[in-house]
Structures are given as structure tokens and as C-alpha cells.
Amino acid sequence: xxxxNTLFNVTTFILVSLFLxxxxxxxxxxNAGLQNNGAEETATLIRLATVPSxxxxxxQARKTAHPGQKIAVSGQIGGTRxxxxxEYASFVITxxxxxFCNEIGDEGCETPWDACCEDADKLAEHRASVLFxxxxxxxxxxxxxxxxxLSELDYVTVTGIVAPGSTPDNLIIxxxxxxxxxxxx
Amino acid sequence: xxxxxxxxxxxxxxxxRLLQKVGGAGIVVFLVFAAGAFxxxxxxxxxASGSPQNVILLGAGSEESVERSExxxxxxxxxxxxxxxxxxxxxxxxxxxxxxxxxxxIFPTGHKAQALLRGVTPTAxxxxxxxxxxxxxxxKPGEVLVGKLAHHNLGVSAEMLSPGQTIKFEGQSxxxxxxxTAPGTVMESELWFDRNDLMxxxxxxxxxxxxxxxxxxxxxxxxxxxxxQRLDLELSAIRESDYYAKLSAFYAPIRxxxxxxxxxxxxxxxxxxxxxxxxxxxxxxRELATLQAIGYSRPAIYLSLVEESLLATLLGTLLAxxxxxxxxxxxxxxxxxxxxxxxxxxxxxxAGLLTGLLLGIIGSITPAIRCLGTSLPSALRS
Numbered sequence: 001x002x003x004x005n006t007l008f009n010v011t012t013f014i015l016v017s018l019f020l021x022x023x024x025x026x027x028x029x030x031n032a033g034l035q036n037n038g039a040e041e042t043a044t045l046i047r048l049a050t051v052p053s054x055x056x057x058x059x060q061a062r063k064t065a066h067p068g069q070k071i072a073v074s075g076q077i078g079g080t081r082x083x084x085x086x087e088y089a090s091f092v093i094t095x096x097x098x099x100f101c102n103e104i105g106d107e108g109c110e111t112p113w114d115a116c117c118e119d120a121d122k123l124a125e126h127r128a129s130v131l132f133x134x135x136x137x138x139x140x141x142x143x144x145x146x147x148x149x150l151s152e153l154d155y156v157t158v159t160g161i162v163a164p165g166s167t168p169d170n171l172i173i174x175x176x177x178x179x180x181x182x183x184x185x
Numbered sequence: 186x187x188x189x190x191x192x193x194x195x196x197x198x199x200x201x202r203l204l205q206k207v208g209g210a211g212i213v214v215f216l217v218f219a220a221g222a223f224x225x226x227x228x229x230x231x232x233a234s235g236s237p238q239n240v241i242l243l244g245a246g247s248e249e250s251v252e253r254s255e256x257x258x259x260x261x262x263x264x265x266x267x268x269x270x271x272x273x274x275x276x277x278x279x280x281x282x283x284x285x286x287x288x289x290x291i292f293p294t295g296h297k298a299q300a301l302l303r304g305v306t307p308t309a310x311x312x313x314x315x316x317x318x319x320x321x322x323x324x325k326p327g328e329v330l331v332g333k334l335a336h337h338n339l340g341v342s343a344e345m346l347s348p349g350q351t352i353k354f355e356g357q358s359x360x361x362x363x364x365x366t367a368p369g370t371v372m373e374s375e376l377w378f379d380r381n382d383l384m385x386x387x388x389x390x391x392x393x394x395x396x397x398x399x400x401x402x403x404x405x406x407x408x409x410x411x412x413x414q415r416l417d418l419e420l421s422a423i424r425e426s427d428y429y430a431k432l433s434a435f436y437a438p439i440r441x442x443x444x445x446x447x448x449x450x451x452x453x454x455x456x457x458x459x460x461x462x463x464x465x466x467x468x469x470x471r472e473l474a475t476l477q478a479i480g481y482s483r484p485a486i487y488l489s490l491v492e493e494s495l496l497a498t499l500l501g502t503l504l505a506x507x508x509x510x511x512x513x514x515x516x517x518x519x520x521x522x523x524x525x526x527x528x529x530x531x532x533x534x535x536a537g538l539l540t541g542l543l544l545g546i547i548g549s550i551t552p553a554i555r556c557l558g559t560s561l562p563s564a565l566r567s
Contacts, residue, residue: 080245080413081421087406090413116246129414139410170417 010047014178031035043148044134046089047180048159055157058095059126062171065162073173074157076100078113085153088131089142093156093173095126100153113152126170130158132178156180187481187489195469195493202465206458207275210501210544211508213447213454215220217540220447220511223532224440228433233369235429236270236298237313238400242395242412247418249431251477255391258282260418264395267411270404271397272311277313279398286393287457288340288377291353298339301375301523302354305382312396315370321363326551328362330377334524337517338374352376356384371429371523424468444553451540455547462494462552470556474564483557490556494549495542502541506534 005171052072056064061073077083077141079094094115101117109116115123132140160175196203237338247254261282265271272279284304291297307323309317324330327531331346339346348354350361350394359378366374384390385500397408412422466473476486516527559567 054550081248081408083413085410085413088410090410092413092416096345114246122418124416127416131410131414167417170415172414185229 005112025053039142039147042089042142043102045145046176046178047155048147048177051157051179052159052177056173057097058093058128059097061169061173065166065171067162068166070134071162071173072157073128073130074155075128077150077154077178079115079123081111081114084111084145084150087141087143089140089144090129090131091150092143093106093128093130093158094123094182098123098126100154110113111152120156130160130171130175131161131163132175148178150180154160154180186485187476189492192489192493192496196496200466204462205374205461206494206497207501207504209458209505210498210541212501213451214505214537215508216447216450216500218529218533218537219513219527220443220515223443223518223535224525225521225530225533226525226527227436227440230369230434230523231429231436232248232426232508234371235424235426235534236249236314236398237424237426238241238399239425240268240397240399240405240408241419241423241425241428242397242408243423244394244429245421247504248421248423248428249251249435251394251428252287254285254393256282256394256420258390258392260415261392262422263415263418264397264408264411268397268399269407269417270400272400274311277308280307281305281312281396282392282394283309283396284380284387284389284393286383286387286389286475288296288354288387291381292339292345293351293353294345296339296341298341300335300339301371302378303372303375303382304378305543306380309377309396312371312398313367314398316365316367316372319364319366320404321361324362324377326377326379326382327357327359329359329378330363330365331361331368332375334373334375334376334517335376337369337524338519340476351403354378357386373540374519374523385434389477437518450542455544459551462548463555466490466552468557470559470564470567473556474561474567475561477561478565487553490553491546491549495545498541498545498548501544502538505537505541 013124024158051074055072055074058073066069066180067177073093076092076098078100079092079095079145083094085091098115098118100115101112103112104117106112106117116177127158132142134140150156157179158173158175159177160173163174166172241251242256242260244254244256253263263281265278265280284302285303286304287299290300290301290302316421318330319333322332329352336343336346342348346361346364348361348363351358352361353359359382365373365377399405399408402424405422410424412420414419473486477483506529513527514529517524518527
């Protein structure tokens with residue numbers, strides 16, 4: 001004999017099971033993006049085939065960008081002594097107006113990409129931080145020197161959005177696309 | 186085989202020459218011990234001073250010198266909020282904003298000395314876990330906490346830096362509140378002030394560095410990412426162990442010089458020893474030929490000559506060990522980063538012993554071959 005109570009319990013069980021299954025599926029689909037891929041696959045996913053036509057310079061972005069804005073920025077990797085992060089997909093991008101030590105003939109400089117010969121204030125106004133996030137909004141674990149093989153002074157263009165905590169003094173781009181010169185990839 | 190007593194009797198035949206051999210070998214081995222202890226002591230203190238779990242946030246461009254570095258004061262709280270995996274104890278995050286300063290302090294006697302000063306807050310103890318207060322207490326404003334070996338660095342007696350004593354800095358008197366130890370690190374020769382005191386007196390508005398203690402050395406990437414995300418703070422994240430490794434590399438030429446000096450003196454001693462051995466063995470050519478004539482083989486005589494030489498150099502080694510234990514062991518030496526102790530470790534003792542052995546063997550090979558290489562008839566007639 002099936003009582004009302006039993007029927008209620010069974011119905012509740014089925015509904016809860018369906019709800020949990022649905023949640024699980026959603027979680028799975030969220031993680032199917034950047035997070036669960038190998039370094040090479042991740043590097044391929046963020047790679048752009050062509051230069052975004054809307055790309056602006058770092059200096060221009062510093063003046064006009066506001067948090068949440070979609071943006072494409074071009075520049076050179078550098079501006080600090082170690083501009084590429086070790087374990088996270090992050091680097092510092094610098095405007096082309098900045099002269100690196102090798103460009104002004106200082107061949108003896110061991111770290112020309114830090115632009116130590118450039119005016120410090122000018123350098124500070126022409127840099128931005130680039131960070132690739134995974135689908136959960138966390139910094140993407142990827143050594144970009146290994147994959148896709150970035151190195152200091154590379155010319156790159158990144159697409160993404162201006163980070164919520166970004167300020168005019170500290171531009172942070174949460175990137176999702178990267179274009180580098182074909183010879184670099 | 187010739188009996189060992191033959192070698193011993195020969196050694197004692199000319200006490201003056203024996204003294205020369207023993208003394209020469211002793212000085213060379215002593216120098217090897219001293220150079221080894223100096224190198225190891227300096228390297229050890231700089232290696233032990235940096236924890237692989239600690240990251241130093243320095244001003245960009247001042248990665249080589251914390252004294253030159255300038256970090257905005259807000260970097261301390263921003264780092265505490267922005268870096269993942271920071272160690273916490275009783276709810277306190279292990280983040281210590283510090284001021285490092287080298288300046289002159291004056292003692293009541295009028296004695297002046299350059300000291301390494303560090304302005305800290307109580308969280309410094311969360312970051313520098315080897316630091317323990319031996320006597321007294323943490324300093325309040327107007328007080329100073331003194332490293333156990335600071336008096337060596339400042340050239341005063343330990344009593345002059347004991348709790349209750351006073352020192353002057355920038356015209357203001359500071360009372361010694363306590364003494365701390367941080368075994369084997371450069372911190373032991375520093376003076377720790379209340380950070381606000383030091384910032385006020387040195388008219389600084391910025392910190393020298395922010396030291397962060399992470400859950401594991403692998404969490405460094407998080408601190409590195411923070412420094413790259415906060416370009417406005419102009420920071421550079423360096424593992425504390427790497428910072429001190431770089432400092433150690435900076436002192437490498439000095440360490441090389443000590444080895445070079447020891448090697449040059451050893452080379453001089455070897456040539457002098459060779460000369461002496463040539464003369465000593467040459468005067469015994471007829472005696473050695475006689476030994477051959479009565480039936481001892483050349484290898485047996487050669488071995489006896491090497492034994493004789495080894496006995497002298499090993500006696501010298503023993504003398505060097507005694508000199509090291511009396512004059513060097515436990516002595517402290519100052520260098521710009523602090524104070525380190527000279528100790529005779531196992532490796533150094535082995536290096537000294539090997540030097541003694543090599544001196545004995547190298548010093549006797551060629552003179553012995555030369556003496557035994559002469560034909561028996563001509564040797565008997567010489």
C-alpha cells in the first residue's frame with residue numbers, strides 16, 4: 001500500500017536527484033574550458049590567428065580604459081626585471097614608445113627589457129598588467145615562457161576586459177586572447 | 186720493507202730540519218683550515234639567513250640591496266590581502282613591513298660604531314621564526330632589542346648592550362629592552378627598533394621591504410603574481426633564500442681570495458719543502474745505496490722515504506689542529522652584513538688532513554726518485 005507520505009518522500013528524492021545531477025552537469029560544462037587543459041592545449045585556446053583591428057597602445061589604454069570595458073591592447077613584453085610570471089599566465093606589457101636599453105645602444109645591459117635606461121615616470125605611465133583567467137575566474141596556471149613560448153621584448157596583442165580593480169595608475173587586463181608575431185609561435 | 190723505526194730515527198737525526206718541515210706543513214695546513222672556516226662561516230650565515238618559505242617584496246630596481254629599497258607603506262596591507270597562502274598564527278598573517286638602515290650609534294662612553302638597524306613591528310616574529318628573545322622583552326617606543334652578537338659588530342663588550350643600558354641614535358637615547366637570538370643568521374648582529382621610531386628619526390615615509398611568510402616555498406608564484414598585478418607599487422618579489430644567495434655570490438671574490446692566498450702559500454711551502462727534501466735525501470745517497478746493496482729493494486726504500494716525509498707533515502697537521510682549536514675555533518669575524526663564527530667542521534678537518542697528506546707525498550716523490558734513480562755503483566762512490 002503506497003501511503004501519501006511514501007509518495008511525497010519518493011517525489012522529493014527524485015526532484016533532489018534531478019537538481020543535483022543538473023548542478024553537476026553545469027559544473028562539468030564550466031570546467032570544460034581553460035582549466036582542465038594541458039599547457040599546449042591551453043596555449044592554443046588563447047592564441048589569436050590575426051591581430052585584432054581594434055587594438056590600441058598601452059599608453060592609450062591607460063588613459064581611456066575603465067573597469068569592465070572590452071579591450072585589445074598592443075605592446076611589448078617588458079617594463080620590469082622579470083615581466084613574465086613563473087607559474088601563472090601573466091605578464092607585463094609596455095607601450096612601444098618606451099625605449100628599451102638595447103634600442104638605445106646599451107648592449108651591455110643584461111636585462112634590456114626592464115627599460116632601466118628609460119625615464120621612470122614615463123615607464124610607469126606606459127605599462128599594464130595582463131592576466132589570463134580560467135573559467136572559474138582564477139589566475140590560469142600556465143608558464144607562458146614554455147607555452148606558447150613567450151619571451152621578454154616580444155611584440156604581443158591581447159584581448160580581454162579591463163579588470164574590476166583596475167585604476168588609471170594600475171591597468172590590469174583580464175585577457176582571453178593573445179596574438180604574437182607568427183615567428184614566435 | 187724497512188722498519189718504520191728507521192724513518193723515525195732519520196727524522197730525529199736533524200732536529201732543526203725536522204722543526205722546519207713540521208712548522209712549514211703546520212702553517213700551510215693552518216691556512217687551509219682558516220680559509221675553509223672563513224669561507225664556510227660566511228657562506229653558512231648567508232645561506233641560513235634566508236628561509237625558502239619567505240618572500241621579500243623589494244622596490245623594483247633595488248633587488249640587490251634592501252637598504253636602498255623603498256616600498257610604499259600600504260604595500261604591507263595590500264600584500265596581506267592580495268597574496269595567497271600566507272602563513273597565519275592565531276589569526277595574525279605573517280607579513281612584516283620593515284625598515285633596514287645602516288647608521289652610526291653612540292655609546293655612553295663616546296664610542297661610535299656603524300650598526301645595522303631594523304625597524305620592526307611584532308609581526309616580524311611571525312616571519313622570522315628563528316628569532317627568540319633571550320632576555321628582556323619586545324621594545325616599546327624609545328627602546329631597542331639587541332642581537333646576541335651585535336656587540337661583536339659594534340666593538341663593545343656584551344655588558345654595554347645588556348638590558349637597561351642605553352645607546353644614542355640621531356641624538357635620541359634608546360634603552361636596551363632585551364636581547365634576541367637568531368642562530369646562524371645575520372639578524373643576530375642587528376639592532377631592532379620600533380618601526381615608527383626608526384621611520385621618524387630617519388625621516389622615512391616608505392618601508393625598505395615587506396617580508397611575507399608563505400605556507401610552502403611553492404606558493405612563491407602567488408607573491409610574484411601580486412608584484413606583477415600591482416605595478417603601481419613598483420615591487421619585485423624575491424625568495425629570501427635567493428636574496429641571500431645573491432649576497433653570498435657578491436662575497437664570492439673575497440672567499441676566492443682567501444683560498445687563493447692559502448693556495449699560493451701552500452705552493453711556496455711545497456717548493457721550499459721540495460728543496461729541503463732534495464738536500465736532505467741528496468746527503469744520504471750513499472746510505473740509501475748501501476741499503477740497496479744489503480738487499481732492500483728500491484720500492485721499499487722509496488716507501489720509507491715517503492713515510493719519513495709523511496710523518497713530518499702529519500705532525501705539522503696535528504700542530505695545525507692544535508693551533509686552530511686554540512686560536513680560531515669559535516672566534517667571531519665581522520663583515521658588512523653581520524658577524525659569523527669560525528668553526529672547524531668535518532669537511533674542513535678532512536681538507537686539512539688531505540693537505541697534510543699531499544704535502545708529505547708530493548714533497549717526497551721527486552727528491553726520492555732523484556736519489557734512487559742514480560746507478561748503484563756511482564751512488565756508492567758519491
